[in-house]
Amino acid sequence: MGLGPTKRIGEWLGTAERATGFARLDAEAFPAFEPGWVWLTGAGPGAPGLMSLMCYHALQTCDVVVYDALVNPDILRWVKVGAELEYAGKRGGKPSPTQKDITHRLIDLARAGKRVLRLKGGDPFMFGRGGEECQHLALAGIPFRIVPGITSGIGGLAYAGVPATHRDTNHSVIFLTGHDATGNMPASVNWAAVAKASPVIVMYMALKHLGEIAAALMAGGRDGGDCVAIVSNASMPHQQTAETTLAEAGAFVASADPPTPAIVVVGGAADWRSLLDWYKGAIRDNPIG
CATH class of the missing domain: 3.30.950.10 (Tetrapyrrole methylase, C-terminal domain)
Structure with a gap:
């Protein structure tokens, strides 16, 4: 006994929707990544294939990526050509930027009119200090979006x-x-x-x-x-x-x-x-x- 009736994609699909593979996403109405915004985005636990479509969209449209130590470097090869990469990783026992430094940098970049992708391993709100960063962005009047990620x-x-x-x-x-x-x-x-x-x-x-x-x-x-x-x-x-x-x-x-x-x-x-x-x-x- 089957689980339900089988459905097939019909002839009503448009040209873009008939494309195959990831090309079908080109016509989708992803939200605009506006200048002066910060997107706090989770890149997932490590494997590039586990990041979300919204994360990929952000990589393709941002002006600068401020990324953490737990972000797989292979994910960064999908960033838009010409975008800047800024490392902001904190690892125990090693010289690292402070959380205050990172937050101020996000605010400065956004005020300069950049589309700022704050890229974190896992999920920004699961022990990722995303809540703290959003708190300071909100107090500074910087608009932001949260893009959850798969947590480890x-x-x-x-x-x-x-x-x-x-x-x-x-x-x-x-x-x-x-x-x-x-x-x-x-x-x-x-x-x-x-x-x-x-x-x-x-x-x-x-x-x-x-x-x-x-x-x-x-x-x-x-x-x-x-x-x-x-x-x-x-x-x-x-x-x-x-x-x-x-x-x-x-x-x-x-x-x-x-x-x-x-x-x-x-x-x-x-x-x-x-x-x-x-x-x-x-x-x-x-x-x-």
Whole structure:
């Protein structure tokens, strides 16, 4: 029994709509990227093929791209010819522009009449400081648009065969960051409450403090035998996934030194990985994803 009637594209299509491949998008009414605007745009977890059509449109129409360290450089080859590229990446322990510097630069470029594409890895509003940047743009009277992206805590895990939710495992999931603005383990998180609040916990930027976080979760009643999966360079051909337990997580990170960027998932969702591990072998040869 089928799922429903089969429909075919009819003869009513216009010339542009009869085109094949990405040429069919040329006639679409994408929103205008006006001078003096800033578009805060998510580029996805890494693989170029996972960015949105709106992100591609922004790359093709912007005057300047202010991009982060987690943006795959292969995505930048799709920028409009003649557009400027400005690196604004922040990586721990390395000389980096401050958030204040970046925000002021966005405002200055917009006031100069540029179409400013603020390109971030993942999603701008998922631990990407996009909210802070929009706040300052709004206060400065700079018009902006948000273009969401696939966040690594969902899309990156999918490339590792880990469903963020599964009806047989969890009906809730917690997303949290492993460090605060000072670079320390977030003191404002109620770790005892988090330990019991959801069967699955997904953590961004948590490797540095994973031992401390694991100890706090176990002190809050979390089982030390819970599976922990660490997905490094998610959705990229050089993606790596390692598994340990909550009790052994700190020692594992200290000895194995998993690559960053990495996403960490705690709980039963990681148990599906061995069955659902699809991103392997020749599939990884395609750099688009």
